[in-house]
Amino acid sequence: MTQWSGYLGLILQGALVTIELTLMGSVLALIMAFLAGMGRVSRFFILRAIATTYIEFFRGTSIFVQLFWAYFVLPFAGLSLTPLQAGVLALGLNVGAYAAEVVRGAILSVGREQYEACTALNLGRWQGMRHVILPQALLVMLPTFGNNAIELLKATSVVSLISLADLTFQAQVVRSQTGSTLMPFLSVLIIYFALALIISWGVRTLERRMARGLDGVRV
Amino acid sequence: MPAPIIKVDAISKSFGTFKVLDGLSMQVMPGEKLALIGPSGSGKTTILRILMTLEKIDGGHIQVDGEQLYHMERNGQLLPADERHLARMRQKIGMVFQLFNLFPHKCVMDNVTLAPMLTKGVARAAAEKRAMELLDMVGLADKAKAMPAQLSGGQKQRVAIARALALSPKIMLFDEVTSALDPELVEEVLNVMRKLAAETDMTMLLVTHEMGFAHDFADRVLFFDRGRIVEEGKPDEIFRHPKQERTQSFLKKIIAAGHRV
Ligand SMILES: Nc1ncnc2c1ncn2[C@@H]1O[C@H](COP(=O)(O)OP(=O)(O)OP(=O)(O)O)[C@@H](O)[C@H]1O
Ligand SMILES: [Mg+2]
Numbered sequence: 001m002t003q004w005s006g007y008l009g010l011i012l013q014g015a016l017v018t019i020e021l022t023l024m025g026s027v028l029a030l031i032m033a034f035l036a037g038m039g040r041v042s043r044f045f046i047l048r049a050i051a052t053t054y055i056e057f058f059r060g061t062s063i064f065v066q067l068f069w070a071y072f073v074l075p076f077a078g079l080s081l082t083p084l085q086a087g088v089l090a091l092g093l094n095v096g097a098y099a100a101e102v103v104r105g106a107i108l109s110v111g112r113e114q115y116e117a118c119t120a121l122n123l124g125r126w127q128g129m130r131h132v133i134l135p136q137a138l139l140v141m142l143p144t145f146g147n148n149a150i151e152l153l154k155a156t157s158v159v160s161l162i163s164l165a166d167l168t169f170q171a172q173v174v175r176s177q178t179g180s181t182l183m184p185f186l187s188v189l190i191i192y193f194a195l196a197l198i199i200s201w202g203v204r205t206l207e208r209r210m211a212r213g214l215d216g217v218r219v
Numbered sequence: 220m221p222a223p224i225i226k227v228d229a230i231s232k233s234f235g236t237f238k239v240l241d242g243l244s245m246q247v248m249p250g251e252k253l254a255l256i257g258p259s260g261s262g263k264t265t266i267l268r269i270l271m272t273l274e275k276i277d278g279g280h281i282q283v284d285g286e287q288l289y290h291m292e293r294n295g296q297l298l299p300a301d302e303r304h305l306a307r308m309r310q311k312i313g314m315v316f317q318l319f320n321l322f323p324h325k326c327v328m329d330n331v332t333l334a335p336m337l338t339k340g341v342a343r344a345a346a347e348k349r350a351m352e353l354l355d356m357v358g359l360a361d362k363a364k365a366m367p368a369q370l371s372g373g374q375k376q377r378v379a380i381a382r383a384l385a386l387s388p389k390i391m392l393f394d395e396v397t398s399a400l401d402p403e404l405v406e407e408v409l410n411v412m413r414k415l416a417a418e419t420d421m422t423m424l425l426v427t428h429e430m431g432f433a434h435d436f437a438d439r440v441l442f443f444d445r446g447r448i449v450e451e452g453k454p455d456e457i458f459r460h461p462k463q464e465r466t467q468s469f470l471k472k473i474i475a476a477g478h479r480v
Contacts, residue, residue, distance in 0.1 A: 117320035120271050121334035121386065122309040125302075131333060135324050213366035214323055 004183065007174045011184065014170030015191050021087050021156045021166060022195070026149050028092025029099055033148075036096065037103025038129070051100065058097035063155055066090040071162045083164035087156070095152040102144045106137035139210050146203030150196045167191060222285065224249040224390065224422050225270070230279030232265060232446075239265050240446040242279070249389075250420040254433035254454070257443030258469055263426040265446075267392045270424070271314045272305050284311050284389060310338075313383035314392040317399050319375040321367040321382070327354065328363040331382045338386070346385075353381040357411050373404030377411055384415075390422045391415075398428060405429070412436065430473055434458050442466045 032054075039051030058066065071086035081089065110133050118128030160169035167188050174184040225247040232240040239262045247253055255263045268274045270281070272288070281288040290297040291304045300308070322330050331350040335341040341349075354360045357377035367375055376396055383391060393412070397405040409432050416423060416436055427433050433440060433454065440457040442450045442465075450463040461467045 113316065113318060113320045114322070116273050117316070117322070119273055119309070120314040120316075120320075121382070122306055122338045123334060124306065124338075127337045131337065132322055136322075139324075213326075214368060 003178075007178060007184070008187065010170045010174055011167065011187050011191070014165055014167040014188075015195075017084075017165055018153070018156050018167040018191075019195065021084070021091060021159060021164075022149070022153045024088045025091035025095065025152050025156070028088060029094075029096040029148065029152060030145075032093060032096025033099030033103050033145075036100035037107065040100065040104040041107050043125075055097045055100050058094050063090060063094045063158055064161070066094055067158055067162060083159060083162045086162060087159035087164055087166075090158075091152055091155055094155070095148050098151070099141075099145060099148045102141050102148065103137070106140035107133060109140050110136050139207070139214070142203055142207045142210070146200055149199045149203070153195055153199065154192070221249055223247055223282075224251075224284055225424075226280075226282040227266070228280045228282070230269070230276045230281060232262075232269065232274065232276055238446060240269075240276075243447060245441065245448060247390075247422055247424065249422055252416050252423045252436055252438045253425065254437035254440045255424065255426045255443060256428070256430065256433060256440060256457075256469075257449075261443040262446040263443050264394050266443075267314065267394050267424060267426060270390075271312055271392055272309060273314075283308060310386065311388055312390045312392065313386055313388035314394070315376070315379050315383050315396050317395045319367075319372075319379045319399075321375055321379055323367050325367075326363070327359065327365050327367070327370070327378050330367070330378060331385050334382070335385050350381070350385060353384050354378075356384075356414070357381050358407070371404060372400045373407045376400065376408045380408075380411055380415075388421070390424070393423065393425045393427075395426055395428065428473070430458065430470070442469070444469070 036051040036054050039047040040055070042048055042051070067086060067090040070081060070090045071083065074081060074086075107129075114132055114136065115128065118132050123132070156166055157168035159166050160172065163169070165173075171184040171188040175181055178184070223246040225245075227243060227245045229242045229244050230240055231238065231242055243262070243266065255266070257263055265274060269276055270283070270288070276289055280290065286308065287297065287300070288305075288308050289300050291300050292298075322333070325333065328347060328350055331353060332341075332343065332346040335346045335349065336343060351360060351363065354363055357380055359374060359377055359381070362370065362374060362378075367378070370378065380396075396412075397408050400408065409429070412423075412425075412432075413436065415421065425433070425436065435454075437454050439451060440454050441448050442457060442461075442463070444465050450457065450461060450466045456462075457466065458470065461470060
């Protein structure tokens with residue numbers, strides 16, 4: 001039985017890599033989502049075109065292919081990434097493309113009267129966006145961002161294909177070393193699920209905190 | 220005789236093929252209180268929105284405070300106004316909307332201080348001091364920390380008035396500011412407007428269906444129909460002795476609908 005604790009240690013190491021990927025990927029995804037989402041509603045054609053191209057491209061090709069490009073093809077262009085960097089890049093760009101549409105939709109969901117109030121108060125476009133539109137849109141984005149983050153968490157397992165020792169990778173290792181299938185796969189099942197729960201809980205807490213006062217009941 | 224503060228010269232405005240304003244001209248003197256009345260769809264809101272630069276015009280010219288609103292004079296030529304010119308012109312004008320349009324995620328105080336701090340670089344302390352004076356003026360000094368959703372319609376509208384006043388515009392536009400309110404809340408907003416009219420020399424343009432209030436409040440009344448000014452004059456002339464047949468029938472309908480004149 002004692003040897004299990006050693007194998008569990010391996011799996012927990014994998015979990016750390018998965019968490020790291022999820023966090024860093026989410027940060028990149030968030031940045032890309034706001035850049036591309038706001039680009040989509042820009043009044044400049046060129047920004048709209050760039051944002052649309054990015055979104056369509058990364059939604060239209062698979063995360064596997066994107067990861068292989070990041071890890072195997074970019075070196076030919078003189079850019080060699082570690083497996084972790086390649087993983088974060090592919091995950092962040094991929095999920096960012098989906099989340100960008102969330103940002104765009106949320107911005108458009110803010111009523112025209114809010115934009116008009118900004119104009120009547122002589123706020124500049126960016127001032128209105130920053131202080132009036134985005135704070136309201138953020139509340140609309142949050143629940144879907146939670147889903148996006150969970151999608152990203154689940155997608156992290158693709159990095160095992162470029163030999164990054166994440167949760168899924170370690171489970172395979174333990175399985176091949178012990179011959180046991182149930183123990184490693186049951187552990188990773190539970191860990192993925194627990195991580196997803198933590199994300200949901202975190203996003204819900206954030207949402208509650210941000211919605212405070214908006215409906216006039218909770219203060 | 221001082222120069223008009225607003226000079227609208229033969230402007231036209233269409234939505235698609237529908238001509239809302241058709242060669243409309245009007246002038247407003249500094250400090251004048253103007254009531255715009257007329258049937259639904261006659262273009263009253265549209266002219267206010269055009270003055271607030273929320274709609275573009277298709278033709279004609281507008282001068283505000285001696286400067287072109289939608290055009291810039293450059294080397295003797297009139298060019299279409301750019302965003303910077305519009306921003307400068309907007310400093311002269313404030314607007315209060317029918318549905319308040321408060322920022323729901325900001326407390327009353329922040330609603331009032333946001334624009335002065337961002338657009339005029341007023342320091343927070345000074346902006347809040349001024350906001351408290353304005354909130355006191357509209358009778359809401361105790362609601363500074365409240366969120367808009369906690370306020371009644373009448374309170375929201377008074378905050379919206381304070382918010383617009385915080386930028387000290389020369390001209391204030393009011394578009395049916397009481398028509399979304401429960402009847403018992405109308406008076407508290409009208410009282411604020413009476414106070415404004417009495418205590419400031421702001422130019423005020425008011426679109427309203429409250430004929431009684433228009434009568435007491437306005438120096439001059441414009442009757443709109445189908446995008447044109449059909450008749451204008453002192454409140455007594457318009458409400459007691461309308462000359463035009465269309466004005467007469469409009470007022471008759473309004474009275475039949477139970478409005479007080
Ligand atoms: N954005 C728009 N697109 C299309 N038509 C519009 C638009 N805004 C206004 N209109 C039309 O223009 C006409 C004039 O509208 P406006 O809102 O100025 O009338 P109003 O005099 O304020 O009427 P009310 O008393 O009902 O508020 C109406 O027929 C209206 O349907
Ligand atoms: Mg109207």
